[in-house]
Amino acid sequence: MLASALRYSHQLIAEVVDEHDTVVDATMGNGHDTLFLAQHVPNGVVHSFDIQEQALEQTAVLLSKYSLTAEVALHHDGHENINTYIPHDTSVKAALFNLGYLPKSDKQIITKAQTTLTALNELVSRLALGGRIVIVAYYGHQDGKEELQAVTDFCQRLDQHQYQVLHYQFINQLNHPPILFCIERRN
Numbered sequence: 001m002l003a004s005a006l007r008y009s010h011q012l013i014a015e016v017v018d019e020h021d022t023v024v025d026a027t028m029g030n031g032h033d034t035l036f037l038a039q040h041v042p043n044g045v046v047h048s049f050d051i052q053e054q055a056l057e058q059t060a061v062l063l064s065k066y067s068l069t070a071e072v073a074l075h076h077d078g079h080e081n082i083n084t085y086i087p088h089d090t091s092v093k094a095a096l097f098n099l100g101y102l103p104k105s106d107k108q109i110i111t112k113a114q115t116t117l118t119a120l121n122e123l124v125s126r127l128a129l130g131g132r133i134v135i136v137a138y139y140g141h142q143d144g145k146e147e148l149q150a151v152t153d154f155c156q157r158l159d160q161h162q163y164q165v166l167h168y169q170f171i172n173q174l175n176h177p178p179i180l181f182c183i184e185r186r187n
Ligand SMILES: C[S@@+](CC[C@H](N)C(=O)[O-])C[C@H]1O[C@@H](n2cnc3c(N)ncnc32)[C@H](O)[C@@H]1O
Pocket: 026, 027, 028, 029, 030, 031, 032, 033, 034, 049, 050, 051, 052, 055, 077, 078, 079, 080, 098, 099, 100, 101, 102, 103, 109, 110, 111, 112, 115
């Protein structure tokens, strides 16, 4: 069976990360991706971002149920401020974005095109050789199409000699199934 965008996002990251890597969860939410990343870099570092206090609380509860050895930093801040927490010379092996709103919470709190682009620019410049940024875009909500377009444009403009970009989408499903992008640094 073909993998959902969500499952495929994890496969793409698991393929490239090693135990000592530094990785980023750009949209922490309930912490499922943070947990996944922490389990895959047992001697590495995970930086996770969210603007909602609730996300940090839920994530801390989730992580506490596991014996994790990775260093996990939960930042109550927007991913557009990655600069504040990850120095320019730190190479990031993988980053994950789940764009949209947190299910079962305030649907007005959504990721936005401008801040997503700022974060993508910062991460692309820190991406390790062979590293991947995976973006899963839920775009059925208000402003979702604008953000999807911005991400598409950003990915299409990346120099093909330096990055290759995958676009993964089910094209015969109703209700705006999420679309996945994977940016891989090749040079
Ligand atoms: C689709 S949810 C993420 C789901 C999450 N990956 C999980 O495993 O539960 C999107 C999240 O992005 C957060 N968000 C919105 N704008 C943000 C920003 N500028 N920086 C970081 N997180 C942001 C929202 O608060 C929300 O929790």
